[in-house]
Amino acid sequence: MDQQKLRVYLFRIFSFLKWILIPFGICLVISHKIEQTDIPPQATFTFEEHCKFYNYSFEKYTVTTDDDYILSLYRIPGKNPGPPVLLIHGLSNSANCFIVNQCAHPPAFILADQNFDIWLGNCRGSHLSRGHKYWNATIDEQYWDWSFPDIALYDLPAFVSFVKNHTGHEKIGMVGHSQGAAAILWMLGYYPHMKDDLAVGVLIGTSGSIFTSESPYIQFLSSSWLHFLCEVIGINVISDWSDDLFLTKFIQAFPEIAILIAHDLYDIKLNSGLPEHLGTYYHRMRGGTSIKNLKFWRQAVNNQSKNPKLYDYGPEENIKKYGSSNPPSINFMDIETPLAVINGKYDLAVPQKDSLVLKESIKKEKLVFYHDEYPHDHGGLMFSCNMTYFYQDVTQLLKKYLSQ
Known part of the structure; x- marks a missing residue:
């Protein structure tokens, strides 16, 4: 082979390889940058470590539900x-x-400073509550055969009963955010007699039964094609916690990308936050939930009724499960416990129109407080740099009804 042909041959080889080597080199550089990125110590704290770091006491308990799930329950006694x-x-x-x-004093610490005895439930499916009497969450698919109504009708009553028995108080207060607030609402609608257990329920960032979320992330989680894909692959849990810090470091290294991704649930500018906080939120906030739970919320989107329904298994299975071809519904008008509804003006996950439907779904004399104009979005109700706007209201509500 003469030199001219050899040069042409080598040029073609290098021309081909550059399309492989250049992207590969870029990936190596980016990967190295990510791996060398430091993250704040709070990003990897356990709940207990976080409390101790900020000089708050911590206690841990376990609670077993009537359907045999073993849950963790934390306490910050103040x-x-x-x-x-x-x-x-x-x-x-x-x-x-x-x-x-x-970037602000967090809700649990705000309330502890006001001399409330703070209890925090970890609902089934959370990586902090993966226990069961008979099933292993890692290997037994049966463990993940639950959805939101099971949280509302089993987990929350078990928490309430434990807290009452442990503290000796006749009534307690409850505060929920997002699905947690909806669970309080559903529990009280299904068990109206729990007015004897709860002095007041404070519902933050939630809708009732009409669910028209404008958040792309929530729409993604509730999409039927995602549920189908997960079932085909054999995935039972999504948005699960992991001790791998690569994505956390990625967020820390490329905050502008993270800001765009988080924008629909947590707008940095709106909440006066800092981009470097997103890595901590990402790592600490992931807890995991079942695919069946996401399928339930798809049903909630399709159910355009003020009276929400339990999980719909289809006519034949509903008869076996409920004794009727249609799942039972819950009427929020049955609630006898004082309720406060606190929603954000810029919340895409819970648009104001959904909040207004909830307002009309509760007896006027039981809806003791309603405000959907707080200057926050969904994440800002937990992570805004100014929590003063509504936690003064929350504190006053709890003091008023727990003193009666």
Whole structure:
């Protein structure tokens, strides 16, 4: 082979290889940058470590539900604990959501400072509540055969009963965010007699039965094609927690990308937050939820009625499960417990029109407080750098009804 042909041959080889080597080199550079990125210590704290870092006491308990799920229940008693308040987290989150705010005093600590005895439930499916009497969440698919109504009708009553028995208080207060607030609402609608257990329920960032979320992320989670794909692949849990820090470091290294991704649930500019906080929120907030739970919320989107329904298994299975071809419905007008509804003006996950439907679904004399104009979005109700707007209202509500 003469030199001219050899040069042509080598040129073609290098021309071909550059399309492989250049992207590969770029990936190596980016990967190295990510791996070398530092993250704040709070990003990897456990719940207990976080409390101790900020000088708050911590206690941990386990609660077993009537359907055999074993859940963790945390306590921050405060320095002079008074009446108990139970906090319930949202979809695929954990109790971490109430303590992890990086730019303001977080909700659980605000309430502890007001001398409330703070309890925080970790609902089934959260990585902090994966216990069961008979099933292993890692290997037994049966463990994941639950949805939102099971949280509302089993987990929350078990938490309430435990807190009452442990503290000796006749009534407690409850505060929920997002799905956690909806669970309080559903529990009280299904069990009106629990007015004897709850002094007041504070519902933050939630809708009732009409569910028309404008959040692309929530729409993605509730999409039928995602559920179908997960079932084909054999995935039972989504948005699960992981101890791998690569994505957390990625968010820390490329905050502008993270800002765009988080925008529909947590607008940095709106909430006066800092981009470097997003890595901590991402790692600490993931908790995991079942695919069946997401399928339920798809049903909720399709159910355009003020009276929400339990999980719909189809006519034949409904008869076996409920004794009727249609699942039972819940009437919020049956609720006898005082309720407060607190929603954000810029919340895409819970648009104001959904909030207004909830307002009309509760007896006027039981809806003791309603405000849907707080200057926050969905995540801002937990992570805004100014929590003063509504936690003064929350504190006053709890003090008023827990003192009666």
